[in-house]
Amino acid sequence: MTDTVLNCKDVGIKFGGLQAVQGLNLKIKKGELLGLIGPNGAGKTTVFNMITGVYEPTEGEILLNGEKINGITPYKIVSKGIARTFQNIRLFGYLSVLDNVKIAMNKDMKYSIVEGMFRTKSYWREEFDVNSRAMEILKLFDLDKYKQYSANTLPYGQQRKLEIARAMATNPTLLLLDEPAAGMNPTETEELMNTIKLIRDNFGITILLIEHDMKLVLGICERLMVLNYGQVLAEGDPQEVINDEKVINAYLGSGGA
Ligand SMILES: Nc1ncnc2c1ncn2[C@@H]1O[C@H](COP(=O)(O)OP(=O)(O)OP(=O)(O)O)[C@@H](O)[C@H]1O
Numbered sequence: 001m002t003d004t005v006l007n008c009k010d011v012g013i014k015f016g017g018l019q020a021v022q023g024l025n026l027k028i029k030k031g032e033l034l035g036l037i038g039p040n041g042a043g044k045t046t047v048f049n050m051i052t053g054v055y056e057p058t059e060g061e062i063l064l065n066g067e068k069i070n071g072i073t074p075y076k077i078v079s080k081g082i083a084r085t086f087q088n089i090r091l092f093g094y095l096s097v098l099d100n101v102k103i104a105m106n107k108d109m110k111y112s113i114v115e116g117m118f119r120t121k122s123y124w125r126e127e128f129d130v131n132s133r134a135m136e137i138l139k140l141f142d143l144d145k146y147k148q149y150s151a152n153t154l155p156y157g158q159q160r161k162l163e164i165a166r167a168m169a170t171n172p173t174l175l176l177l178d179e180p181a182a183g184m185n186p187t188e189t190e191e192l193m194n195t196i197k198l199i200r201d202n203f204g205i206t207i208l209l210i211e212h213d214m215k216l217v218l219g220i221c222e223r224l225m226v227l228n229y230g231q232v233l234a235e236g237d238p239q240e241v242i243n244d245e246k247v248i249n250a251y252l253g254s255g256g257a
Pocket residue numbers: 015018020038039040041042043044045046047
């Protein structure tokens with residue numbers, strides 16, 4: 001039994017003539033919090049898109065708990081235990097905060113359309129369970145007080161938190177966060193750091209995080225991987241990585257992204 005949750009072996013992808021990612025070897029251990037950084041256009045989101053089945057790698061293979069997952073649809077990948085958030089918030093804005101979380105539990109609902117139409121006992125039992133679990137998740141993120149609000153009426157920082165809460169509702173073993181602090185003020189970022197730590201510490205979830213905010217990255221990541229032009233430029237201890245001359249030059253070359 002291995003404690004490697006995710007293993008990307010020589011993974012690459014080409015878009016026409018553009019080699020967006022090349023020779024990516026990335027292993028993440030259970031419960032690890034790894035930061036994926038790099039200048040704009042380095043290939044970070046493309047890596048997330050390959051891990052979540054949005055893009056199929058043109059080279060290499062991706063293993064989740066030892067099982068090959070490249071070529072599998074995003075929906076099936078969620079059911080295998082990978083959840084993600086996006087750079088741009090993708091909530092159901094007009095649905096309530098509670099419904100945004102409940103929707104993510106849809107894959108666990110077992111009642112049939114007929115049971116739903118006729119509101120049978122098993123329908124109500126399942127609805128009750130789903131409601132209780134969704135409320136527990138909202139409490140964990142301190143969002144339960146907003147449960148009836150439409151998602152798009154929440155302040156920006158709370159909407160980002162709700163996205164993570166919704167991802168957690170799919171019961172993931174691996175959580176991918178794409179720039180979770182984008183657009184947040186320093187107080188919101190601080191709160192987010194605590195939330196991410198809490199998820200990892202309380203649930204042992206493995207987290208891979210793309211982020212430009214170095215305070216957040218250095219505050220919570222145990223290991224960093226730097227991508228530049230689709231290739232790994234440096235990897236290891238966060239302080240050592242950000243002081244690496246190659247990394248500094250890559251960022252300066254990109255205008256300090
Ligand atoms: N579907 C696509 N078709 C063509 N090119 C793409 C596609 N998706 C990404 N790319 C290209 O791949 C490269 C890597 O893009 P990607 O979005 O992964 O970078 P990134 O590191 O996430 O950047 P940022 O920090 O700005 O979000 C870029 O040159 C981008 O234009």
